[in-house]
Amino acid sequence: MAAQRIDGKALAEQVLAECRTGVDALAARGIRPGLAVVLVGDNPASRAYVRNKVRACGTVGVHSEVVELPATASQAEVLEVVRRLNGDRSIHGILVQLPLPSGLDEAAILAEVMAAKDVDGFHALNRGDLLGGHTRFPPCTPAGMMRMLDSIGAKLSGKDAVVVGRSNTVGKPMGLLLLGRDATVTLCTSKTLDLASHTRRADVLVVAVGRAGIVTGDMVKPGAIVLDVGINRTADGKLVGDIDFGSVEQVAGYVTPVPGGVGPMTVAMLVVNTIEAAGG
Ligand code: NAP
Numbered sequence: 001m002a003a004q005r006i007d008g009k010a011l012a013e014q015v016l017a018e019c020r021t022g023v024d025a026l027a028a029r030g031i032r033p034g035l036a037v038v039l040v041g042d043n044p045a046s047r048a049y050v051r052n053k054v055r056a057c058g059t060v061g062v063h064s065e066v067v068e069l070p071a072t073a074s075q076a077e078v079l080e081v082v083r084r085l086n087g088d089r090s091i092h093g094i095l096v097q098l099p100l101p102s103g104l105d106e107a108a109i110l111a112e113v114m115a116a117k118d119v120d121g122f123h124a125l126n127r128g129d130l131l132g133g134h135t136r137f138p139p140c141t142p143a144g145m146m147r148m149l150d151s152i153g154a155k156l157s158g159k160d161a162v163v164v165g166r167s168n169t170v171g172k173p174m175g176l177l178l179l180g181r182d183a184t185v186t187l188c189t190s191k192t193l194d195l196a197s198h199t200r201r202a203d204v205l206v207v208a209v210g211r212a213g214i215v216t217g218d219m220v221k222p223g224a225i226v227l228d229v230g231i232n233r234t235a236d237g238k239l240v241g242d243i244d245f246g247s248v249e250q251v252a253g254y255v256t257p258v259p260g261g262v263g264p265m266t267v268a269m270l271v272v273n274t275i276e277a278a279g280g
Contacts, residue, residue, distance in 0.1 A: 002249050002250060003226070003248070003249045003250075003251070003252040003253055003254055003255040004152075004253065004254050004255075005254075005255060005256070005257055006148050006151065006152060006227075006254055006255070006256045006261065007257075007260065007261075008144075008148065008256060008257075008260055008261040008262055008263065008264045008265045009260045009264045011147065011148060011151050011264075011265060011268075012056075012144075012264035012265050012267065012268035015147065015265070015268040015269070015271075015272060016056060016059060016060050016268050016271060019060040019062075019268075019271050019272060019275055020060050020061065022272075022275040022279070023060050023061045023062060023275060026275065026278055026279060027061075031278050031279075032061070032062075032063050032090075032278075033062045033063065033092050033093070033274050033275050033277070033278035034062070034063040034064070034065070034088075034090045034091045034092050034093070034274075034278070035053070035057055035062060035063070035064045035065075035091070035092070035093040035094075035095065035119065035270070035271075035274045036064070036065050036066075036067060036085045036088070036091045036093070036094050036095070037050050037053060037054070037064065037065070037066045037067070037095045037096075037097055038066075038067050038069070038078065038081055038082065038085070038094065038095070038096045038097065039066055039067070039068050039069070039097045040068075040069045040070075040071065040073055040078060040096075040097070040100050040101055040104065041069075041070070041071035041073075041100070041101040042070075042071060043099070045231075046097045046098075046099075049097065049267075050066055050097055052263075052264075052267050053095070053267055053270055054066060056267045056268065056270070056271050057271060057274070060271060062271055062274055062275065063090065065091075067081050067085070069081065071101045073101075073104075075104055075105055075108070075109070078096075078100075078104060078109050079108070079109060079112050082094065082096070082109060082112040082113055083112065085117070086112075086113070086114045086117065091117065092117060092119075092274060092277040092278035093117055093118075093119030093270075093273060093274035093277045093278075094113045094114075094117045094118070094119070095119060095120050095270065096109055096110060096113065096120070096122075098169070110122045110123060111123065111124060116277065117277055118137055119137055119140075119270060119273035119274050119276075119277055120137070120139060120140060120169075120270070120273075121135060121137040121138050121139035121140070121143075121173070121273070122139065122168070122169065127168075127173075130173055130176050130177075131176065133180050136276060137273045137276065137277070138173065138177065138269075138273075139169055139170070139173045140266045140267075140269040140270045140273065141169065141170050141174075141208075141229060141262060141265075141266045141269075142170060142173040142174035142176075142177050143177070143269040143272075143273075144262060144265025144266045144268065144269045145174060145177075145206065145227050145229075145262060145265065146177050146181075147265060147268075147269070148227065148256065148261075148262070148265060149204065149225065149227075152225070152254055154204065154225055154254075156178060156181040156182060156183045156204065157181065157182035157183070158182060158183070158184065159183050159184065159203040159204060160183070160184050160186070160201050160202050160203050160204070161175075161178040161183035161184065161185045161186070161202060161203065161204040161205075161206070162185075162186045162188060162198050162199055162201065162202035162204070162205050162206070163175045163178070163185065163186070163187050163188065163206040163208065164188045164195065164198075164199065164205070164206065164207045164208065164209055164214070164215065164242075165187075165188070165189070165206075165207070165208035165209045165210075165229070166187045166188075166189050167208065170208040170229055171187060171206075171208050172187070174206050174208070175187045178204065178206075183203075183204065186198050186201075186202075195214075195219070196218070196219040199215060199219040199220060199221075200219060200220070200221055201221065202220075202221055202224055203221065203224055203225065204224065204225045204227070205220060205221075205224050205225070205226045205227070205252075206227045206229065207226070207227070207228050207229060207230060207241070207242040207243055208229035208230065208242070209230055209242050210230055210231070210232065210242065211230065211232065211242060212230065212232040212234065212240050212241070212242060213242075213243070213244045214230075214242050214243070215242060215243045215244065215248060216243075216244040216247050216248065217244065217246075217247030217248050217249075217250050217251045218247070218251075220248050220251045220252050221251075222251050222252075222253075223252070223253035224251070224252050224253060224254075225252070225253060225254040225255075226243060226248055226252045226254065226255045226256070227256050227261075227262060228241035228242055228243045228245075228255070228256050228257075228258050228261060228262065229241070229242065229262050230242025230243075230258065231258065231263065239258060239259050240258055241256075241257075241258030241261070243255070245257065245258075
């Protein structure tokens with residue numbers, strides 16, 4: 001029997017509807033949550049992601065603004081923008097859209113965003129809090145996936161969770177969030193010797209690599225929950241994830257589609273974090 005799809009688009013709409021209640025409560029206190037997105041350069045994919053984030057803010061009454069800088073912007077210029085936004089009382093959340101053009105020191109720029117406005121959860125203080133098991137701003141993509149797991153009532157305690165990919169933005173924080181829910185977590189990397197031997201054990205399998213088809217149906221445990229983070233474009237321009245959807249769907253219990261899976265949840269969680277930041 002084919003796996004059930006976890007509809008990220010529908011769930012994101014539900015999360016955004018909940019956000020409206022938070023926005024109304026803040027309005028009663030005279031606060032309008034504000035998000036600033038810093039976009040450096042002209043990466044079309046980044047531009048599309050930023051558009052989605054701005055649109056989501058608009059639907060729930062969160063103020064948003066995009067500060068655009070050319071790809072030639074210097075480190076000092078980007079830092080200056082971040083510092084200005086740190087001091088702007090109408091802005092509660094700051095997001096620096098990644099990747100930054102080469103030549104810019106990404107870590108230094110992310111470190112400049114004040115922790116209280118770090119709605120992406122990338123500041124060292126927030127990462128440290130995540131390591132400690134509590135964070136005000138969990139990174140949006142992993143937080144969105146945890147909401148997806150909760151939406152299907154997934155029992156995580158004691159289960160085998162395998163995360164393929166160990167990026168600071170997705171793989172590692174997802175591993176920590178799963179660990180925080182008492183799953184037994186394995187992180188796989190490009191150096192992992194026998195990927196399938198790990199993925200086949202997974203009750204929950206998260207794939208965040210950026211390579212289409214890296215996980216096929218024969219690498220999945222029957223009934224597993226498979227969350228596909230990857231975003232890849234095929235030669236004919238089609239958007240696909242990291243899993244071979246057709247074969248995985250035949251084996252898994254639940255699976256997320258691309259598009260319409262993890263992506264919309266990432267955006268929704270950014271709005272959640274912005275409202276949290278505005279709440280003080
Ligand atoms: P990343 O920083 O490039 O990290 C990719 C990870 O995959 C690395 O840890 C790498 O291992 C690992 N890897 C590469 N080849 C592998 C292999 N053969 N076996 C096992 N692991 C392997 O990417 P990212 O930022 O995490 O993003 C991953 C994908 O998710 C991309 O397609 C990205 O566009 C997408 N994404 C989607 C969303 C969303 O909202 N849907 C959000 C963020 C990212 P090493 O560390 O050893 O190199």
